[in-house]
Amino acid sequence: MSRRWVVLVLIFFGILISYVDRGNLSIAAVEIMRDFGFSAALMGTLLSCFFWTYGVFQVPAGLFVDRYGIRNVYALGFLIWSLASASIALSAGFGSILGSRLVLGMAESIGPLASMAFIRRTFAPAEQGFPTSVYIAGQTLGPALGAWLGTILLNAFGWRPMFAVTGLFALIWLVPWLVFAPRDGAPAAAAQPAPHPAARVIVSHAGFWTLSSCAFLLSYFWYFVLTWVPAYLRMVHGFTSLEMGRIMAVPLAAMAVTSLGGGFFADRAARRWNSAIRARVVFAASGLIGASSLLALRFAPDRSWALPVLFVAMCSFGVASSSYWALVQATAPAALIGRSIGYLNTIAQVAGAAAPQITGWLIGPSHRFGPAIIIAGLCPAVACLALFATGPRRISALRDALSATN
Secondary structure: OOHHHHHHHHHHHHHHHHHHHHHHHHHOHHHHHHHHOOOHHHHHHHHHHHHHHHHHOHHHHHHHHHHHOOHHHHHHHHHHHHHHHHHHHHOOOHHHHHHHHHHHHHHHOHHHHHHHHHHHHHOOHHHOHHHHHHHHHHHHHHHHHHHHHHHHHHHHHOHHHHHHHHHHHHHHHHHHHHHHOOOOOOOHHHHOOOOOOOHHHHOOOHHHHHHHHHHHHHHHHHHHHHHHHHHHHHHOOOOOHHHHHHHHHHHHHHHHHHHHHHHHHHHHHHHHHOOHHHHHHHHHHHHHHHHHHHHHHHHOOOHHHHHHHHHHHHHHHHHHHHHHHHHHHHHOOHHHHHHHHHHHHHHHHHHHHHHHHHHHHHHOOOOOOHHHHHHHHHHHHHHHHHHHHHHHHHHHHHHHHHHHOO
């Protein structure tokens, strides 16, 4: 196995661990609400606050990745976020959990930028779909593993040991990362003076607004699923913590498989059509159509529908998510990839902050999830319409503008 594939495997595990750590709070939400007497709105704030710092630090983190490369920057971020996650085991109430989650969000902002920068700079455009899907598989298997392992630890030992074990055990990852990750800072292509696209030129392109709006819509859907669906399964349908863990883990694990498959076949389509952008648009839009099936939860007659609906929605979203981020990579120049991903991730984290907070307000004391499910289910449908309306040609025009402006 070549060194770039070894690093890609480590990127997979790094992002998997980050999603375990950020998702633990949603797994333990019911127990923490009970122990501290938190309302749904207050828990919504705790589920949301991670995204405040995660979003604010996206562009600064992208600048660091573009300037210094990924090895040491990622290692430091990983160390800080693991300790921040473990520290929730010692929390005494709202303030301490809030502080730990804010630090967690700041440190985890490095992960996706370093991961995507490595893929963009190491793989050719027509072969970036599968590596991107490996990265996305880490995003999906992380919540799946977190739901399965977290509920086991929660059920056996309580929520405090769950945070301590998952946060501290993950530090093992740092050893192989420091051995295999690139040591020479930013790649030569990124070390050259980067172009500085004029904002008035970029914002005049429809592709810019489409990619920006899709970043928000995809992320609102995704973070609604990660933050509130576990509580929905328990509060509305009465599943036990272990049953909830299984129902969350199965669709998320299957999503990782469809993400990998979607990336593989999108790469084949990109080579056959001689257009990476066209292939990414088609696959992303197709997956978004299936993801909108989450709406069926609002009208499901009983709890037996929960698993099949989530299975279809998440499998479809796996194809959509990997194709969308591969589309972003195919659009952004290599020298600007950190800042480009940082910008879109900033928008994504606005959605990440909004989804749990808005959901907490909507469900209220009566725990009515219907309106929140409708909003989340419509997000992929609207994103699909935006991609189809814009089309590959206009997104290609954005790519050309980004490459040409200085």
